[in-house]
Amino acid sequence: MEIISKILEDSINEDKYLSIWIYSDDETFWCGKILSFTNDILTFQHFTKYGKKDGIIFFQLAQIKNIDFEDQYTKSIAYVIQHSEKIAKENSIEITILDDENWKNDILNQLNKKTEIISSIKVYGEYYTGFIFEVDEDSFIIRCIDSLGMDQGLSMFKTEDITDFKLNDIDNRKRLLLYNWRKSLQIT
Numbered sequence: 001m002e003i004i005s006k007i008l009e010d011s012i013n014e015d016k017y018l019s020i021w022i023y024s025d026d027e028t029f030w031c032g033k034i035l036s037f038t039n040d041i042l043t044f045q046h047f048t049k050y051g052k053k054d055g056i057i058f059f060q061l062a063q064i065k066n067i068d069f070e071d072q073y074t075k076s077i078a079y080v081i082q083h084s085e086k087i088a089k090e091n092s093i094e095i096t097i098l099d100d101e102n103w104k105n106d107i108l109n110q111l112n113k114k115t116e117i118i119s120s121i122k123v124y125g126e127y128y129t130g131f132i133f134e135v136d137e138d139s140f141i142i143r144c145i146d147s148l149g150m151d152q153g154l155s156m157f158k159t160e161d162i163t164d165f166k167l168n169d170i171d172n173r174k175r176l177l178l179y180n181w182r183k184s185l186q187i188t
Contacts, residue, residue, distance in 0.1 A: 007067055008034045008042065017078045019068040020044065022059060029068070030057055031077050037061065047077065049147075050170055051084030076148045079181055080174060087173045093117060095167065104162045108135045111167075118145055118176045120166040123157045127166070129175060135159075147171070149178025 011018050011034035019029045020042075035043040035056065042059040068074060080087065095110050097103045111119050111132040120129040121142065130152075133141040139159055144152040166172065 004061065004064070004067070005037075007069060008037050011069070012036070016069060017047075017074045017081070019071075019074055020059065021065045021067070022063045023065045024063065031074065032057075047081055049077070049080075050087055050174060051077065051080035051082075052088075072148055072150075076178055079178065083177055087170060087177055090168055090170075090173070091117075093168050104159050105135070105137070107165055108132055108140050108159065112140075116176075117168060118172040118179070120169070120172060121157075121162055122164045122166075123161045125163075128155060128157070129172065145175050145179050147175060149175055149180075149182050151179070 007018070010016055015033065017031060017033055019031045021029045030044060030046050031049075032044055032046040035045050037043065040061055042061055042064070044057045044059060046054045046057050048054045095107055098106050111117065112135045113132070115131055118130060119132060119142075120127040122128075128142055128144055129146075130142045130144040133143045133154060135141075137159075139156055141154050141156045143154055146152050
C-alpha cells in the first residue's frame with residue numbers, strides 16, 4: 001500500500017494526471033487527478049479525452065488493477081486539459097467542390113500540403129487521419145497522425161477508394177494541437 005499511497009499523494013501534491021484501470025473493466029480506464037483518498041476510498045476528478053471535466057468518481061482502492069502515470073497518454077491529456085478551449089473552438093474552413101465527378105480530387109487538392117488542418121479520410125471503411133502530403137489524378141499520400149499527435153508515417157491510397165472526408169472535427173483539432181505541441185518540443 002506504500003507505493004500506491006505515494007502515487008496518489010503525488011497526484012494531489014504535484015497536480016499530476018493518472019490513468020486508473022479497475023478490475024471490473026479490462027477495456028476502460030479513467031484519466032484524471034486524485035482529489036483525496038482514505039485507506040479504502042479514492043475520490044477522482046475524471047476528464048474526457050478532449051480535456052473537459054467529466055464528473056467525480058469514487059473507487060475502492062481494492063478495485064484498482066493498475067495505475068499509469070508519466071506516460072505519453074497522461075502527458076498528452078495534461079496538455080489537452082490546459083488547452084481544451086482551443087480544441088472546442090471550430091475554425092472556419094472553406095472547401096469548394098468544382099466538379100461533381102471529381103469531388104474527391106477537388107477536396108484533396110485543396111488540402112494538399114496544408115499543415116493547419118488535419119483531415120480524416122475514409123478508405124475501405126476505415127478512417128486515416130493526418131495531413132495530405134501529395135496528390136495526383138489517381139492517388140494521394142497522407143502523413144498519418146495518431147490520437148496523441150504522433151507522426152505515424154506516410155500511406156498512399158487510390159482516390160477512387162475514398163468514401164468520405166471529416167474535416168476540422170474535435171478529434172482532428174485535438175490531434176493537430178498535440179502534433180504541434182510535440183513538434184515544438186521536438187517529440188516524435
